[in-house]
Amino acid sequence: MLQLTHSKTGKSLEIDEFWLRDHCRCGECLNTETNQRRYDLLDLPVDVHVLKHNWQTTEQLVVEWSDGHRSTYDWAFIYESQLEQLISRRTKSTALTPWNRTIVLQNERHLRFALPALVVSDEQVEQLVAALVRYGIVFIDDVAATPTMTELALRRCFPLMKTFFGEMWTFSDKRDHADTAYTQLYLGSHTDNTYFCDAAGLQALHCIEHSADGTGGENFFVDGLHVVHELRRRFPEAYELLCRVPVPAEYIEQGEHHCHTAPIIRIDPLTGALLQLRLNVYDRAVFNTLPQREMANFYASLRQLLQLVRDEEQQWHLKLLPGSIVIFDNWRVLHGRHAYTGRRTMSGAYVQRTDFQSKARTLGIID
Ligand SMILES: C[N+](C)(C)CCCC[C@H](N)C(=O)O
Ligand SMILES: O=C(O)CCC(=O)C(=O)O
Numbered sequence: 521m522l523q524l525t526h527s528k529t530g531k532s533l534e535i536d537e538f539w540l541r542d543h544c545r546c547g548e549c550l551n552t553e554t555n556q557r558r559y560d561l562l563d564l565p566v567d568v569h570v571l572k573h574n575w576q577t578t579e580q581l582v583v584e585w586s587d588g589h590r591s592t593y594d595w596a597f598i599y600e601s602q603l604e605q606l607i608s609r610r611t612k613s614t615a616l617t618p619w620n621r622t623i624v625l626q627n628e629r630h631l632r633f634a635l636p637a638l639v640v641s642d643e644q645v646e647q648l649v650a651a652l653v654r655y656g657i658v659f660i661d662d663v664a665a666t667p668t669m670t671e672l673a674l675r676r677c678f679p680l681m682k683t684f685f686g687e688m689w690t691f692s693d694k695r696d697h698a699d700t701a702y703t704q705l706y707l708g709s710h711t712d713n714t715y716f717c718d719a720a721g722l723q724a725l726h727c728i729e730h731s732a733d734g735t736g737g738e739n740f741f742v743d744g745l746h747v748v749h750e751l752r753r754r755f756p757e758a759y760e761l762l763c764r765v766p767v768p769a770e771y772i773e774q775g776e777h778h779c780h781t782a783p784i785i786r787i788d789p790l791t792g793a794l795l796q797l798r799l800n801v802y803d804r805a806v807f808n809t810l811p812q813r814e815m816a817n818f819y820a821s822l823r824q825l826l827q828l829v830r831d832e833e834q835q836w837h838l839k840l841l842p843g844s845i846v847i848f849d850n851w852r853v854l855h856g857r858h859a860y861t862g863r864r865t866m867s868g869a870y871v872q873r874t875d876f877q878s879k880a881r882t883l884g885i886i887d
Contacts (some may be wrong), residue, residue: 522570526595528578541568544591609887610791617654618746621836631655634662635673645677650885656849665728665842667867673845674724674869678879681720681870684776690867698773709742709829709854710800714769715778721873724847727840727866734862740837742854744797747828758821763787765818768805796851
């Protein structure tokens with residue numbers, strides 16, 4: 521281990537010498553155009569160690585290595601590349617606002633964006649992405665109620681995720697797919713794609729039509745971040761179990777059979793923050809990942825989570841009207857729909873999690 525002390529701040533670090541050699545930033549070790557290392561890890565001698573090191577300036581460290589290599593490091597690079605700083609940045613940079621109905625209604629003005637302004641202003645797009653990170657739900661208003669304009673509005677903000685439902689999809693009660701969404705039935709709060717190994721990061725919905733003689737069809741949204749915090753506070757054993765027990769999900773139709781098994785709650789191992797809530801009671805496959813003697817405990821824990829989700833105070837009920845697109849974080853916010861009558865047509869799309877995060881990261885919104 522190499523002891524380093526930064527003379528200006530007095531901060532000290534103990535650095536693994538192999539790690540430091542593996543993080544040489546010179547052009548021989550790192551392709552600075554592609555940010556890729558130019559060597560295989562096995563090319564570095566296992567016993568590589570520091571022969572000599574000295575501070576060229578208060579900010580720059582020069583190291584002579586036992587394999588004959590010479591490296592120059594910025595103190596800031598070494599310091600910022602440590603676990604402690606990563607956790608600190610991650611905790612600070614994703615300042616989220618967990619909400620229940622009261623809180624989200626108090627903040628609704630921060631969630632609404634007009635398409636004309638989004639089209640002409642990158643700053644508006646940036647504010648939309650920031651609100652989506654913070655609250656997990658935003659709206660784009662003043663959108664002509666067509667799939668084409670819905671697509672234009674969404675592509676202004678994010679690339680779209682292609683699945684067997686399509687890249688843009690339009691659905692109604694027409695049985696285009698073997699799913700309850702393609703009926704007039706009630707859908708309780710859920711997240712989509714629990715049967716995909718990588719559930720859509722965002723989902724967008726635009727009600728482009730609901731016939732005047734139609735009834736029902738209101739949507740409701742629940743902040744899974746707020747619910748998970750409540751579960752952890754009030755039912756810590758249930759929280760721990762739902763973070764641990766893998767739950768199988770599946771989607772089956774002609775030519776498609778998707779399965780994925782993972783816990784309902786996924787936590788960031790470094791920060792303990794919620795990474796993903798994966799909750800859809802309808803799309804559950806045969807539950808066979810626990811011995812029968814542990815089933816009662818699992819169902820009791822799942823009921824506690826669902827009762828929190830179903831709590832009216834958590835639910836934001838609203839009728840999606842033609843002209844307004846809702847975009848929500850499908851790894852955090854649950855959505856549902858009341859049963860309806862009449863002709864109701866929804867248009868929308870998914871956005872990959874990595875594309876949502878990349879957009880937010882390139883805008884400096886998340887780490
Ligand atoms: C959104 N769209 C209508 C295209 C698909 C709906 C898929 C619904 C599925 N039960 C799930 O929860 O993922
Ligand atoms: O029809 C709606 O409003 C939503 C349908 C739904 O929940 C889904 O597609 O996942």
